[in-house]
Amino acid sequence: MDAYDEDSHARGGPDGAKGASHPDRDPEGDAGTGPGSGPKGGVSSGSGSGPEPGAGSGQEERAGSGGPRPGSGAEREPLAAAPDAPAADAADAVDVRDAGPPDQAPLPSPRTGVAALSPRYQTVAALALAVVAVAACVHLAMVFLSVAPANTVTKQHGRAIEDWVYPEFEQNWKLFAPNPLQQNIAVQARAEVRMKDGGVRTTGWTDLSARDGAAIDGNLVPSHTQQNELRRAWDFFVATHTADNRPVALRGSLSEQYVRRIVVMRLYRDDPTSREGVIQRVQVRSSTTNVQPPKWSPERVSDKPVYRLLPWWTVSSDEAAGGVR
Amino acid sequence: MNSPSLTLSRGIARVTESALGPYQSAVIRIGFSATWLLFLLREFTHRQELYGPDGPWGWDMARQLTDDNHAFTALMWSDGQAWFEVFYLLAMLAAVALLLGWRTRTASVLFMVGVLSLQNRSVFVGDGGDNVLHLMSLYLVFTRCGQVWSLDARRAARAEAARARGERLRPDRVGVLLWAVLGLALAGVTLAGRFDNGRLVPALLWTVWVVLGLWGAVQRWARSPEPRILLDVVANVVHNAALLVIMAEACLIYSTAGWYKIQGSRWQDGTAVYYPLHLDYFSPWPALADLMSASGTIMMVVAYGTVMVQVAFPFTLFNRRVKNVLLVLMMTEHAVIAVVLGLPFFSLAMITADAVFLPTSFLLLLGTVAARAWGRLSRRGPGDGPALPSPRSPQDSTAGHVGFTA
Numbered sequence: 001m002d003a004y005d006e007d008s009h010a011r012g013g014p015d016g017a018k019g020a021s022h023p024d025r026d027p028e029g030d031a032g033t034g035p036g037s038g039p040k041g042g043v044s045s046g047s048g049s050g051p052e053p054g055a056g057s058g059q060e061e062r063a064g065s066g067g068p069r070p071g072s073g074a075e076r077e078p079l080a081a082a083p084d085a086p087a088a089d090a091a092d093a094v095d096v097r098d099a100g101p102p103d104q105a106p107l108p109s110p111r112t113g114v115a116a117l118s119p120r121y122q123t124v125a126a127l128a129l130a131v132v133a134v135a136a137c138v139h140l141a142m143v144f145l146s147v148a149p150a151n152t153v154t155k156q157h158g159r160a161i162e163d164w165v166y167p168e169f170e171q172n173w174k175l176f177a178p179n180p181l182q183q184n185i186a187v188q189a190r191a192e193v194r195m196k197d198g199g200v201r202t203t204g205w206t207d208l209s210a211r212d213g214a215a216i217d218g219n220l221v222p223s224h225t226q227q228n229e230l231r232r233a234w235d236f237f238v239a240t241h242t243a244d245n246r247p248v249a250l251r252g253s254l255s256e257q258y259v260r261r262i263v264v265m266r267l268y269r270d271d272p273t274s275r276e277g278v279i280q281r282v283q284v285r286s287s288t289t290n291v292q293p294p295k296w297s298p299e300r301v302s303d304k305p306v307y308r309l310l311p312w313w314t315v316s317s318d319e320a321a322g323g324v325r
Numbered sequence: 326m327n328s329p330s331l332t333l334s335r336g337i338a339r340v341t342e343s344a345l346g347p348y349q350s351a352v353i354r355i356g357f358s359a360t361w362l363l364f365l366l367r368e369f370t371h372r373q374e375l376y377g378p379d380g381p382w383g384w385d386m387a388r389q390l391t392d393d394n395h396a397f398t399a400l401m402w403s404d405g406q407a408w409f410e411v412f413y414l415l416a417m418l419a420a421v422a423l424l425l426g427w428r429t430r431t432a433s434v435l436f437m438v439g440v441l442s443l444q445n446r447s448v449f450v451g452d453g454g455d456n457v458l459h460l461m462s463l464y465l466v467f468t469r470c471g472q473v474w475s476l477d478a479r480r481a482a483r484a485e486a487a488r489a490r491g492e493r494l495r496p497d498r499v500g501v502l503l504w505a506v507l508g509l510a511l512a513g514v515t516l517a518g519r520f521d522n523g524r525l526v527p528a529l530l531w532t533v534w535v536v537l538g539l540w541g542a543v544q545r546w547a548r549s550p551e552p553r554i555l556l557d558v559v560a561n562v563v564h565n566a567a568l569l570v571i572m573a574e575a576c577l578i579y580s581t582a583g584w585y586k587i588q589g590s591r592w593q594d595g596t597a598v599y600y601p602l603h604l605d606y607f608s609p610w611p612a613l614a615d616l617m618s619a620s621g622t623i624m625m626v627v628a629y630g631t632v633m634v635q636v637a638f639p640f641t642l643f644n645r646r647v648k649n650v651l652l653v654l655m656m657t658e659h660a661v662i663a664v665v666l667g668l669p670f671f672s673l674a675m676i677t678a679d680a681v682f683l684p685t686s687f688l689l690l691l692g693t694v695a696a697r698a699w700g701r702l703s704r705r706g707p708g709d710g711p712a713l714p715s716p717r718s719p720q721d722s723t724a725g726h727v728g729f730t731a
Binding site: 113116121124125129135136139140144147168169171177180184186213218220228229231232250251257261262265291293297 | 337338340341342343367368371374375381382383386389390393394395396397441445449450451452453456459460463523525526550551552554555558559561562563566567569570573574577578581582585586588589590591592596597598599600601603604605606607608609610611618620621624664667669670
């Protein structure tokens with residue numbers, strides 16, 4: 001099963017899902033070391049030079065090469081030869097990279113590619129090849145180290161790896177791993193609503209996650225609003241709050257605001273009492289229930305939900321009025 | 326010449342003289358852009374809630390986060406509704422352009438801007454599928470993914486045919502105009518100080534723009550063929566490196582997923598697959614899930630099989646047949662996941678990533694079948710079907726373009 005599952009991990013530890021891993025990086029909220037700094041420049045300049053074949057009158061680009069191309073016939077006649085290009089490509093490309101900068105030795109059939117160039121241009125091509133090869137290898141190494149378990153190298157060079165990988169190459173592939181999530185975590189909410197007659201009413205608990213679940217049932221294409229929004233907002237909240245519900249740094253307060261805004265938006269949509277008045281305060285709790293083990297398993301676990309109750313939050317006027325309804 | 330240096334020079338010749346895997350790069354271009362396009366269409370009615378300035382993850386909140394993590398998003402350039410609506414439409418248009426292979430390099434850059442901007446705007450609504458698209462949209466920029474199955478390829482082939490008939494080629498006005506408009510946009514954004522948050526993406530955008538200009542200039546004005554060949558060589562090298570990175574990334578995804586699973590007690594006791602099937606958020610078809618998990622033996626086989634396939638996959642790349650068997654298994658599993666766990670876009674993205682390893686012969690067959698189906702659907706003459714140009718780069722003057730009319 002390799003469907004994505006950030007939650008099992010996010011709930012297990014702070015270094016989890018895409019968003020939830022940010023809290024880790026909080027301490028180094030470094031303004032100066034953007035991802036473009038240092039060796040990254042090499043990536044951009046080297047790899048940016050892949051132009052659009054169509055731009056300009058690109059048809060003349062082979063004018064100088066002339067004659068039939070050397071190399072594997074497989075490439076030229078894929079219909080007949082049925083080659084397995086990718087694997088072979090990968091192997092070849094690795095060869096080149098392992099070998100480091102190319103020498104200037106004449107190639108077997110000096111008709112196309114670098115061989116068609118004069119030594120001056122060949123030097124430039126060789127340089128480009130070397131830069132691109134090094135950049136690709138360094139990039140792969142950095143990404144590998146960023147998804148690998150903590151080890152001697154990451155302990156020593158963690159900062160350099162983060163600077164390279166974050167923010168755009170961040171990734172987490174611990175899909176349903178090491179263990180899949182085995183609990184249904186439902187977010188429930190209630191509100192204090194000021195009614196038109198001036199009175200204040202407290203609503204009952206609305207199970208917002210249950211509504212998500214109902215929306216997903218029988219749905220071939222569940223929306224991110226149903227499958228991810230509240231679920232991941234809660235993951236984010238849990239990952240950025242202490243056990244006694246105190247926010248940790250910027251992301252803690254952001255996650256609180258986020259959960260509150262989702263809850264208010266949804267109560268206005270779904271809760272009849274809230275629709276008639278103006279929400280003053282909301283309270284949120286999570287209800288965690290074990291997924292019952294399969295029938296064929298001798299295991300038994302409790303089926304009682306465990307609640308985590310948050311304090312009442314005051315809803316600001318713009319939160320109560322604005323937003324997407 | 327001794328053997329290692331011969332191998333080396335052959336390898337260099339191979340990665341410099343052509344952009345390898347034209348069909349593989351085309352199929353991932355089409356797959357990722359289609360996935361993103363379908364996603365944007367699916368969420369069109371939810372776009373305000375997910376990415377709009379007044380959504381639950383409000384514009385100010387997004388700004389606080391992106392100021393801190395320096396992620397690139399064009400949606401932070403303005404908190405206006407108009408900008409958001411226009412941008413969402415532009416993101417869809419860019420996906421269409423990349424899907425069709427219209428000005429492929431430019432389209433890939435705009436596609437990347439669309440993907441990064443929307444995802445980084447609301448990072449907490451994404452899932453693994455978004456993560457795959459995020460990375461691949463960056464990598465695609467470096468590939469020559471429009472060599473086949475694209476409008477660019479068709480245009481190149483037509484120009485080629487015209488030249489063979491001895492006609493003079495008209496200058497590419499659309500390309501120049503597109504380039505100029507993008508240059509103005511880049512300059513405007515830069516001067517307005519909107520590129521100050523993070524340097525990677527702005528640098529990438531400017532680099533591509535400059536290189537596209539250089540490319541056009543060299544095509545038109547260079548007297549000697551050498552600058553053209555040099556640019557072509559560099560483009561090939563960059564493409565081949567990017568394709569390698571894409572393949573390695575796919576391997577990394579499977580390896581990480583597999584090796585971490587091995588450590589999990591639920592994967593060891595064979596019940597791991599049962600649990601996701603019974604999570605409220607991942608069980609659109611509870612009856613089907615119950616049916617699938619009725620037998621402990623089946624669950625154990627699926628759990629062990631999944632881990633084995635994921636861990637083994639990168640190593641099977643050295644053997645065609647085994648690799649292809651595993652590819653079929655993984656694509657099937659993802660197709661099942663799409664329905665059973667309700668993750669269609671994740672699955673589509675993963676199947677696309679797998680497709681980079683498909684054999685060329687299979688892709689050619691797929692192309693022929695698709696072209697025939699399209700021909701039947703559109704009931705047009707044979708000359709109007711989708712492009713199936715030569716396997717080589719469209720610029721290859723020696724290759725015939727007969728397949729083109731299929």
